[in-house]
Amino acid sequence: MGAEDETIKTMWGNGQTFGQIGKALNMTRSAVAGRIHRMREKGLIGAYVVPYKVAKMPVQAPIPVVEKPAPAPKPEVIAKPPKNGVALLNLKENGCRYAIYSRGTRHLFCGEPKLNGFSYCEEHNKLVWIKPRAAIKTWDQRR
Numbered sequence: 001m002g003a004e005d006e007t008i009k010t011m012w013g014n015g016q017t018f019g020q021i022g023k024a025l026n027m028t029r030s031a032v033a034g035r036i037h038r039m040r041e042k043g044l045i046g047a048y049v050v051p052y053k054v055a056k057m058p059v060q061a062p063i064p065v066v067e068k069p070a071p072a073p074k075p076e077v078i079a080k081p082p083k084n085g086v087a088l089l090n091l092k093e094n095g096c097r098y099a100i101y102s103r104g105t106r107h108l109f110c111g112e113p114k115l116n117g118f119s120y121c122e123e124h125n126k127l128v129w130i131k132p133r134a135a136i137k138t139w140d141q142r143r
Helices: 003-013 018-025 029-042 122-128
Strands: 099-103 106-109
Touching: 003 018, 003 029, 018 029
Parallel strands: none
Antiparallel strands: 099 106
């Protein structure tokens, strides 16, 4: 090991950076890094440990814990299915398919006789189908 290696070893042990060692020995930072890397592989020097100071936190009085009262339990609202609803499997071929209740896997439909050509009874057909606006005149009719 040469004199440069000894200088690198002592400066590295004192906590100098690659750049500081390179300036002192008139070498590039990368050249110093390579030399230190090879010295570490051979076991000639140990890893660089950055000395740091642990800042002491001022001791504060503990924050008092204020226990909040437990909230009053909310009344559970359970939607009950309407009495006149029909399950899908019980719907007749001409029964209205308008869903009047749906909760989880339970679905109930209106079941009233549906209008001819529609899936809904007269009441629900009015809710579902919107009347189209007045027909727009064609170009020929505008003249």
